[in-house]
Amino acid sequence: MPRRCTVCDHPERRGIDETLVTGAPYRSVAKRFGLSESAVYRHKTEHLPARLLKAREVEEAARADDLLEQVRHLQGYAGATARFRKRAQHKNRRQGVAQ
Numbered sequence: 001m002p003r004r005c006t007v008c009d010h011p012e013r014r015g016i017d018e019t020l021v022t023g024a025p026y027r028s029v030a031k032r033f034g035l036s037e038s039a040v041y042r043h044k045t046e047h048l049p050a051r052l053l054k055a056r057e058v059e060e061a062a063r064a065d066d067l068l069e070q071v072r073h074l075q076g077y078a079g080a081t082a083r084f085r086k087r088a089q090h091k092n093r094r095q096g097v098a099q
């Protein structure tokens with residue numbers, strides 16, 4: 001009869017799963033929850049719900065999208081600032097103002 005997964009049977013399984021999804025090292029998870037590194041590794045590779053891993057990927061993609069939006073905003077701001085400065089320089093030249 002196959003042996004049951006000690007992580008699946010652990011009373012803090014949900015916390016273990018959440019910790020593993022963050023990418024925490026097996027050694028630290030094992031130590032924190034009183035498990036062996038090999039049990040933690042097997043659990044993550046064989047039993048950790050795929051939806052938890054997928055949720056992490058979706059979260060990271062959302063962060064990347066947000067970061068990209070911030071970069072685009074800053075590019076627009078930088079472009080507007082450059083255009084403003086160029087117009088001011090042009091206006092000053094026409095008026096004979098020293099720069």
